[in-house]
Amino acid sequence: MTKLGTALPPSPDCHRLILASFSQALLSPIHPSSMKKFLCLPVLILALTGCSGYQLGSSKPSQLAGIQKLAVPTFKNDTLEPRLEVLATNALIKKIQMDGAYQIVPVSEADAVLRGTITTIERSQFRSARSNTLRTSELLMRLQVNYTIEDSAGLPVYAGSARGQSNIVLDPNVQLSERQGLADAAENLSTSMASQISEGW
Numbered sequence: 001m002t003k004l005g006t007a008l009p010p011s012p013d014c015h016r017l018i019l020a021s022f023s024q025a026l027l028s029p030i031h032p033s034s035m036k037k038f039l040c041l042p043v044l045i046l047a048l049t050g051c052s053g054y055q056l057g058s059s060k061p062s063q064l065a066g067i068q069k070l071a072v073p074t075f076k077n078d079t080l081e082p083r084l085e086v087l088a089t090n091a092l093i094k095k096i097q098m099d100g101a102y103q104i105v106p107v108s109e110a111d112a113v114l115r116g117t118i119t120t121i122e123r124s125q126f127r128s129a130r131s132n133t134l135r136t137s138e139l140l141m142r143l144q145v146n147y148t149i150e151d152s153a154g155l156p157v158y159a160g161s162a163r164g165q166s167n168i169v170l171d172p173n174v175q176l177s178e179r180q181g182l183a184d185a186a187e188n189l190s191t192s193m194a195s196q197i198s199e200g201w
Contacts, residue, residue, distance in 0.1 A: 164189025
């Protein structure tokens with residue numbers, strides 16, 4: 001992912017070019033055929049400002065600035081929830097690919113490897129049924145992953161943790177509802193992790 005980065009010093013050449021275009025547009029006779037010149041003036045003004053503004057650039061944490069190719073093996077699962085590691089790992093890979101900050105590759109081709117461990121899964125009542133406060137109508141699910149990023153020599157260069165949660169309304173098929181809740185929590189978790197390693201927050 002990229003975002004607005006560090007401010008750049010003004011470019012004299014850029015200023016001269018845009019000012020010349022600006023002056024030419026002002027001095028030209030106003031005819032219907034040339035009216036488009038004046039419609040472009042706001043664009044020229046914005047461009048002039050932009051010459052001394054910002055540029056698009058990577059905002060990765062400094063420890064990860066040189067990493068382009070990242071491997072993400074299946075997470076370790078320290079919970080009792082089956083296949084949760086596959087769900088969470090796939091969600092993160094898709095998110096990283098969408099962000100575009102890293103190219104996902106096999107371990108053998110990677111500049112670094114992200115290794116994660118799912119440490120916690122929590123289920124708690126978020127809302128009870130109106131007719132029976134002991135009966136859960138909406139479930140809150142939370143996940144936590146601790147992770148490290150290792151360089152090609154296997155040395156840790158970055159570490160962090162991320163959490164994800166979701167609220168899910170329980171339907172008669174409780175198992176299906178919980179599975180959907182886990183998928184939503186994993187998606188939320190992947191967004192948090194991807195932001196940490198791509199944007200530093």
